[in-house]
Amino acid sequence: MLTNKQVHEALQIIGEMFPDAECELTHANAFELLIAVVLSAQCTDALVNKVTPRLFEKYKTPAEYAEAPLEEIEQDIRSIGLFRNKAKNIKKLSQSLIDQHNGEVPKTREELMDLAGVGRKTANVVASVAFGTPAIAVDTHVERVSKRLGICRWKDNVRQVEDTLMKKVPKEEWAVTHHRLIFFGRYHCKAQAPQCPTCPLLDMCREGKKRMKKRQADPVR
Ligand code: SF4
Structure with missing residues (x-):
């Protein structure tokens, strides 16, 4: 599991990767x-x-x-x-x-x-x-990324993921963290093909390290 310091660091890096992350659903009100x-x-x-x-x-x-x-x-x-x-x-x-x-x-x-x-x-x-109310909505991307990185436990349910994120992320960053984790999951740490070899979080990511070990053992994968 990541320490609080590592969570902060990981979210900083994700923020630098997706500085303009926002709601992608078109709406006017x-x-x-x-x-x-x-x-x-x-x-x-x-x-x-x-x-x-x-x-x-x-x-x-x-x-x-x-x-x-x-x-x-x-x-x-x-x-x-x-x-x-x-x-x-x-x-x-x-x-x-x-x-x-x-x-x-x-x-x-x-x-x-x-x-x-x-x-x-x-x-x-x-x-x-x-x-503009602080909140972290946990969708499939937020849940997957939080678990792969070790911010949350694999066995956590959606509500537990939300509670853990709210505990580990400052309140004023909840909304932006939600959008950044979605972008990171949607465009980088994808469900089927996460981009571990080029991921700046690989050093701290339990799932990425496991996947890279498997690749080294079986380079055809
Ligand atoms: S190392 Fe792989 S699994 Fe871990 S966050 Fe990066 S892309 Fe996702």
Whole structure:
């Protein structure tokens, strides 16, 4: 496991690699961001960004989604994985925004998590990106990178990863750390092909060292 000093050092290096890391979901306001994050479950941001320009042009308010026939929303998002479930969730979510918040997106994680179909990760992204509330949303990239590097334990669940990161990273850096870890995982420490041989963190990375040892033992890999 990395020491606190090494965690700090690793995050510094990742920050230098991706100084402009930010939310890659296209959105113009908190409501669009909320919809985009719901759509992005088990799907790439790039794919979501292909669908949302037309979707956001067509539906501007929770009321417009709530009033639209479910089948129509399904058709509007059908190129995205799990589109039937997501269409249903968007309708329910829009209705709960109307019922509980007059159609406005609430600002706190707790209120966001009270909305239909909104989990902790979605709430953290919206609270942090749209409203500047310190939060670390743990997605697949954040979890993988944190575990490979040894910031967290392999057996940790998503909530434990979030708690550990919040303990080890200063609060004012939570939001930027979330984006940097995502970029690092998306473009460098990829799920299937992490770039260990050229990784500036190799010296401190337990997973990278293991992979490099395997490569040396079997150079064909
Ligand atoms: S050494 Fe490999 S596994 Fe470790 S952080 Fe770098 S790319 Fe990821």
